[in-house]
Amino acid sequence: MIKTVKGCKDIYGREMELFQYIENVLSKMAESYGYTKIITPIIEYSELFQRSVGEDTDIVEKEMYTFQDKGGRSLTLRxxxxxxxxxxxxxxxxxxLPAPLRKYYIGPCFRYEKPQKGRYREFYQFGVEAIGDISPLIDAEVISLAYNIAKQFSLKNIKVRLNSIGCRKCRPHYKEALKEALKPHYEELCSDCKRRFYTNPLRILDCKKESKELKESLPKITDYLCDECRNHFDKVKEYLSLMNIPFELDHTLVRGLDYYTKTVFEVISTDLGAQNALLGGGRYDYLIEELGGRPVPAVGFAMGMERLMTILKAENKIVRKDPVIYIAYQKEALKEAIEIANKLRGEGFITLLDIKGGSFKKQFERSSKRNASYTVIIGEEEKEKNTVQVKNMKTKEQKEIPKGEIVTFLKEWRKNA
Ligand SMILES: [Zn+2]
Ligand SMILES: [Zn+2]
Structure with missing residues (x-):
């Protein structure tokens, strides 16, 4: 038997139901803020991620699916x-195009990680990017979308964690101060942080292995921001208050990826456990430039869909399903049955035409197994009279109506159901 690749899985049944539900809500939310969808390829040149995500990140160092294609090019599954x-x-x-450009995406991503419960090597990400504007109002707008998404799924105790990680001008000063403060503790750091001390000391702040006391004792980046970064950060906070979005400042919040600048944030909820974020994002004003464009500021966030799926599954979330209409018929009326089925499908009804035929009793059984709401019945007699029988599968009520009224009848019922 051939199985799925390690860390990958099929999505079907109840999970697919939740997946589609989540996807619909996310798309609608993003679109309500003026974001339009973009689909980019799943494979890219490896260089893209080396240059953007950063060489000294866990992702690029250990977790990328990188391979050579037959032309000898180095490609990576995003x-x-x-x-x-x-x-x-x-x-x-x-x-x-008019700025800011607002785009959202949903699609699979790949990381070569140790598969654990709820964590896969192929996983789905939703995210938004607002590109081309430096105004702190767009940071606040992106955060408000993130916050309202968490609200839309009725998560408990939703909060925004907020920080600024400065810019090219001010961050180097902070890094120096941070290293100075960390020096006496160097031997206590975990092996990853010993390396980070030299390559990217900010990442030590969000290392789960380091003690809270140590982190609390370290200098705060917000005390080192340049005027521009400080003003930007103050404005973001002001706009969030204006939008009634609760946030808390957390100076240990840094993002795992190298391209972030100024605002960084996470949306957390007690549904995800103490420190677990539903989503995270921030400003990335240098990324476009690093990829060969003009300097263009941008801000966005990304969210793994699996976490939401797990929460909704645990909550036993009921996803409203469209009703199924089943068509049962005697073989003399097959042509009419097909006609009705096509007409109903054209009106947006999920319509199942019985395939095996046989007695009405058997066809009703199959209708029940498919959880049909209504069975439309057409036998020789109905064919003669140009009528159909409609049977409500829940109440078992059955009545005869003119064939031409079937759509109106079912629409009326759907409206009130
Ligand atoms: Zn700055
Ligand atoms: Zn560490």
């Missing part, structure tokens, strides 16, 4: 989608 959207922005000259 580990995230922001880099691809940024690449697309440059390649397709989106800078000629």
């Amino acid at each position: 580990p995230e989608i922001t880099a691809s959207v940024a690449r697309s922005y440059v390649e397709n000259h989106f800078e000629t």
